Amino acid sequence: MKSEQVGVLLANLGTPAQPNTSGVRAFLAQFLHDKRVVDLSRWLWCPLLHGIILPLRSPKVAKLYQSIWMEEGSPLMVYSKRQRDKLSARLNIPVELGMTYGEPSVEQGLKKLLDQGVTSVKILPLYPQYSGSTTGAVFDAVAKVFMNCRIVPDFNFIRDYYSHPLYIRALASSVKEYWEKHGKGDYLLCSYHGIPQRYADNGDIYPAHCEQTTRLLAKELGLDNDKIGHSYQSRFGREEWMKPYTDETLQLLPEKGIQNLDIISPAFSVDCLETLEEIAEQGKSQFLEAGGKSYQFIPCLNDSDLHIDMMQSLIEAL
Structure with a gap:
């Protein structure tokens, strides 16, 4: 009997292949078609999406992507590839990327693993806090691939890690390192991607996970409640989303x-x-225009050693 061959799929949202209107339109079309992301009636949503939203939004978003595009490509893809390579070297097993939208897709990532003889897949969606619109969408994509497999490989799925000690430690260390280099501000704002309030009302546990991450980070950093807070960004459309909104918070803090x-x-x-x-x-711009004096953005964990340590720990614990 052959020994088990383990492989890892690192899953994330994805990115346009190119920072132009056609590339962004193709990406947004796939992303915004997912019922996990927008659960409105298809009869209502599809004409609105294809007739108004994509034609108007795609050129604007393409310009935004152009402003952040790196020499090697989209930042999300550049850092994801570095994560993949570092984690594979640590574990000495195959590690592949799978994006819910765009390429490499979840299907392509899983196929690469299976083509390498992998019989047991460990799937790590890189969303610390669970939401049906993100982690749930990854599971849907994985299930869709396995539906067409005559032999479904053994697999483990990591649902969340919002309170994992190594995740909190990595976040805290990134903040401390930034403070050492650039100085410490008056207040630390944790800005999480938002979801419609209706999703939370219907049982999505994402807000509770975000709140717990903020509490644990505050404890790790030794910050009192008046020195740290959280808000929600990236709202879309007219529907009410999780509050407080980041943009409104940035305008109120100087007051x-x-x-x-x-x-x-x-x-x-x-x-x-x-x-x-x-x-x-x-x-x-929003903070400074509201009267703030200095504004320091602390980068994501990306491919930092402590972030890879956490991933390794999560995988090895399965």
């Missing part, structure tokens, strides 16, 4: 006497459009 702000995005495992453009650039 409360917070002039020097540090901001971090704990829900993102790698820097991407939502961190590098929305938070690092737009957020800075």
Whole structure:
């Protein structure tokens, strides 16, 4: 009997292949078609998406991607590949990427693992806090692939790690290192990607996970409640989303006497459009225009050693 061959699939949201209108439109079309992301009636949503949203939004978003694009490609993909390579070297087993939208897809990533003789797959969605719109969508993609496999491989699925000690330690260390180099602000704001309030009302546990991450990070950093807080960014459409909103929070903080702000995005495992453009650039403008004096964006964990340590621990614990 052959010995078990273990492999790892690192899953994330994905990114346009190119920072142009056609590339962004193709990516957004796939992303916004997912019922996990937008659960409205297809009869209502599809004409709106294809007739209005994609034609108007794609050129604007393409310009934003162009402003953050790296020489090697999309930041999300660049850092994800570095994570893959470092984790594979640590574990000495096959590690592949699988994006829920765009390429390499979850199907392509799993196929690469199976083609290498992998018989047991450990799947790590790089979303610390669970949400049906993110981690749930990864599981759907994995299940769809396995539906067409005559022999379904043994697999383990890591649902979340929002309170894992090594995750909290890595976040805290990144903040401390930034403070050592650039100085400490008056307040640390944790900005999480938002979800519609209706999703939370219907039972999504994401907000509770975000709140717990903030509490644990505060404890690890020794910050009192008046020195740290959290908000939700990236809302889309007219529907009410999780509050407080990041953009509104940034405008209110100077009125409360917070002039020097540090901001971090704990829900993102790698820097991407939502961190590098929305938070690092737009957020800075909003805060300074509201009367703030200094604004420091603390990068995501990306391929830092402590982040890879955490991934290794999660995989080896399965």
